[in-house]
Amino acid sequence: MRVNILGREFLLEIKEKKKKNNESQSYIKNRFMFRFAILAITFMIFGIIIEMSRLNINYNVGSIAKSDIVAYKNVSYFVDILDDSIEEKIVKTTQPEFDKIKDVNRETVILLNKFLRDIRNMNLSDDATLEKYIKDNKYTFTNADIREIAARTENVEYSVNLNEIMSEIYSTGIYKMENLPKIIRRKDIQADNLDMKVLQNFIKPNLVINKEATKKKIADNMMSLRDKEIKIYKGDIIVKKGEIIDSDAFLKLEKLNLVRNEDKFKKAVGLVTTFSLLLILIYYLLKKNVRKIVESNAFYPTLITIIVVNMFYVLFLNNQFLIYLLPFAMLPIISTILGNKTYAIIVTFSNMVMLSQEESWFFVTIAVSLVAIYKADDLVGRSDIIKLSFFLGIFQALLAFSYGMVNQSNLGLIMLMIVFSVFSGILTGMMSLAVLPYFEDYFDILTTMKLLELSDFSHTLLKQLLIKAPGTFHHSIMVGALAEGAAESIGANATFARIASYYHDIGKMKRPEFFVENQRDGINPHNKIKPSLSALILTSHTKDGYIMGKESKLPKEILDVILQHHGTTLTQYFYYKALENGEKVVESNFRYSGPKPKTKESGIILLADTVEAATRTLENKSKEGIENFIRYLVKSKIEDKQLSDSDLTLGELEKVIQSFINTLQGVYHERIKYPKMDERTKKHK
Template sequence: MPSQSSIEHHSWWKKIKNHRYIRFFLFLIFGLITFGLLASNVIPDNIDIEAGAVSTQDIRSPVTIEKTEETERIQQEAAESVEPVYTLNARYADNQMERINDVFHSIRLIQLEVREQRGDFSNIGDAEAGVTQDEDQNVWTMEERIEELQARLSPELGEQLSEETLQTLLNASSEELQVAQEATTSAVYDVMTEEVGLGDVSEARENAEEKVRAASVRAGLSDAMTEVARRGITANYMIDEEATQEARQSAAEMIEPAMIREGQLLVEEGQVITAEVYEDLSLVGLTDDNYNYSPLLGLAMLVFLMMFVLALYLNKAKTSLQSNNTHLLLFMLVYALTLILMKLTSFLYQTDLPGVSYIVPAAAGTILVAMLLQSRVALFMSFLLSIAASIIFNQQTSGMMDYSFGLFVFFSGIAGVFFLNQSNRVSHMLKTGTLISLINLTIVMALILLKSLPLSIAELGMYAGYAVTSGYLSIILAVGLLPFFEAGFGVLSTSKLIELSNPNKPLLRKILLEAPGTYHHSVVVANLAEGACEAIGANGLLARVGAYYHDIGKTKKPQFFIENQMKIENPHDKIPPKKSAEIIIAHPYEGADMLRREKFPKEIIEIAEQHHGTTLLKYFYFKAKEAGEKVSENEFRYPGPRAQTKEIAIVGIADSVEAAVRSMQSPTFEKIEDLVRKIMNDRLEDGQFDECDITLKELHKVFLSICETLKGTFHSRIDYPDDEDMKKVEGE
């Protein structure tokens, strides 16, 4: 058999495609390719400049970053500019009142103790009693009384009040002390209830002195009261450290961070690069002395996430990529090819043509995946491509990603998938390209309006022209590359199926000319199988084309099959049943060999090879037993394999049903339904569906679809009256 060009037939791929780690290595290699293509777009351009030099170009920041030192400096200045917070402490007035009352209370206690020493309990002071220190040696002297009084008073007052004042108060009578206490405390209270700052203490003391001297007391006592009052006045309007700290903290927090914004102009062409400007350039990673590896690390994480999400999706989605590593390799090659096309297109930016990057054939990859594999996978691919495109086409932005271009690639890609589904014939590709171009034009105009780009009419026309060209380039590339991928990977696409269904194909012509009954049988089977597959969501077109070729093996000995035995003697009547069975059983495998030699897709070959599964040739088996031969049932069974897919199972059902119904005498709807049900039940009980994933619910839908199609084929016809009947009618 001639060697085939499909990768499936290469020995090296056969050895590794089912290796347990092959999928991991495919994703790893694909991730490295993606990283390599995107790396140059995320590395900041280092500028060869020095402080004090003149810039030869406008330089903008590629990132948004905070100037930490500048922010701290501004915050410090803001905090220091906040004035201290003062508060009136009402407790100070109460404290001073308590101290003054304590002075007079201590004096009364000492006077009481002195009277007890004398044995004199009259309520008069020493000055009124005319007592001197020498009259009674057991009584405290004035010096001792003053010392005792100073010891009992608080340190502030005890040390501040003069001995003369203390002596005056110790010599005062009870009535004088009462008047002095009331006048002094009243004066201190009145002054201390007002705000008394540190600079206002002297004035407050003078105010208190005026109030005290207004009292009607003797001159000496008035002086003592004045001194007590002055010492009782202190500052009560003080700095609140906690409130001041909070105010300064709040002022610092109100300061916006000093930022360098993405796209901010750091230095203009011809401007001298000062030390401050150079520091900013270094901070954003544009100088040689501050190379920043974080973009590469970020890209690596993004690519890993893209590969991880892709692996999860392909593992969950019920597509051929879930287990078919050949299809996975095909997907990754198409993806990589699309990335390379985008990378090459991005270099056109250097031509300075407005909007030239929009000429990228972004939809080519998704169209190829939709045609070769599955539309849902193509939609997911457009999402990943949009992420990559936003990095590849970042020349027009100062940042690492241009999300607007990502949107363009995303919408262009999904447009290719959606419109291809509606018109998937090669002859309609021009229409598909036109629709993609319209979507491209719409999204480009939308982006221009969103950005409010000040474009001239000529520039606007160039943007539109490139977007429209992108749509047509995408479809041209997809159609041009499609045959190479089909041949290289043995993929059976929709366009390939349509091509194989052409009646002028050599093998179909061979069936028609050498086995016309088989050809008619195959066409009916194709109609039955296609409708049943579409009823359960299987590939109806694959079933139709497979049915066309499923009996190609009968062309080896067409006269041994009943549909071709018109006006000839049945050759099976002249040979033993076992020999007849061997001829009949051989046709699926002879047909598969013929298809392999013609390099047909493996899906068509499998339909031809598996459509009979391991069913039993009951007619010849029982004929052999009736003839008295000792036979085994396995000798009259097809060797298989059994149907591996839904499409093969349905073609097998349709094949048996068509042959059985064709041999019926006077078929009715009821008879047809009973026959179809019996055939399907026999195959189910015989285990012919055990190796494919068709369900009982789907088999019921297949039953309904086949019966509906057969009813249309064997519909009741009107019995037209013959000539004799017409004469009788006319005679009447």
């Protein structure tokens, strides 16, 4: 289907888009199922432990020993769990033993360096020569790839970096070429698509399977599972008081005839049925309402919190007083801050169903959790968590008082419940405040609180930006204002757009005088250097900013914006100036390295950056002049395909344009021309 937009014809390939979406949906579904399975297993483990504690059956797997269980006689037995299926599984899953092939690393480095020398000495403008060279050497490069590699080799660090990457890959060892991407990801090696092409053309496997050692390893693994003798001596402690009875201990108790098996089948059927129905309900609630959050980095911190809270519950389970100290509100607070309210409600409710021993206390915990979710959704600072914890402690104490009165508990127990409830709230706040920064940093989650902390102008990077590049600092503030309004107009993350804008140009601090907003007294250092060098300086500020941001531990989302806020835009002024000067010009050398914006917020920041900088030079700052200029700038970015990966629709772009117009109109509105004091005096005379 062809569509004419802004005077330009676009061809929409619906078939390809559908295929891509199907592949994406398949990947997301698999990830969701895997994480739900982990959550289900976690619930199952704690559900079994807690449910078994309610039954009057001695010594079950997962139950807690109320006293030391001691062997009253000597017993020996053999355990042989090896069968055909397990044997086959061991053969398939045993990691092979490898031997390293000598000299592969050295030979590869020699070939790579020869290749780099060849292309440096080659006539890169002759396509026929390049094609012959590629064909003769059986490379998978294109002519454009060869030219790009040749351009990169002008920087000595490029070849050094390639050699280091190869050395690191060979030190790990590679058995099959299809394992190369996995090794790159596992070793956290920074390599773009062209680097990967180079590696794939030169890397060769340096590992070979040692069949004898592998066979021995498989045999050893099998032997460890065959006819293993277990001896129990009279007086041995099978399970200590307070320990959980695991499957090994339970088998020992069976051999000692200490297990009663009556009435287990009915209980098991009932528990499995109930648990299955709950899991089906939880599955559909999560899938329909918060699937994206389950698939995000917020899932594992929530899982850890569930495990911690449930472990506390298991520890306090048989104590009628300490159970009120349980910091169960940690889960709703953490899941709300890292996810959202809906996610927190579903996860918290599901966990409480597993935990609560009776209906009355279940409603108390749910009430406290709902309040925690509602209040946590409005938190803007970490100190607010402490305030929330005191509030929850008091609220829980009031509910505990009501709970005690309804159940006609004695006054002493009610007072103890009230005191413990207050301390439960305080403990909840302390633990939440303690673990939240670790969750944010380790799982790379950008919460609203962390984001707002970065908006403080006393942040080291922003202070340095103000001092070293004041013009860039004020430009960034204006970009933030434009981006925030535009993001809000289309329902994107406005707070993130504003704060990411503050940091998008921090790379300019490295050479501030080369950027026009920081130049003073008409001195422009670009007048003394070649256009190609000027373009290199300008385009390098994205990578410089990325490095500075990474050193200062900025969140990944903001680092991405720093790299993406110019996309692969051409530095037109210096490109055409180089052509005028008769320089040998390669267009790619005058473009930013990208990548193009990958999110709506990043795309908005690219447009806001362009609009703010360009509008400063506009002479006609009337509403019509501003609007026409903004539309021209946006159209040029669309035509240059800079927004092709940002998911911004044409309808959203129109809203973004209108937001830019409204914001800039407020900045450049017409002002009343006041008469000078002496003119006013003369007029009154």
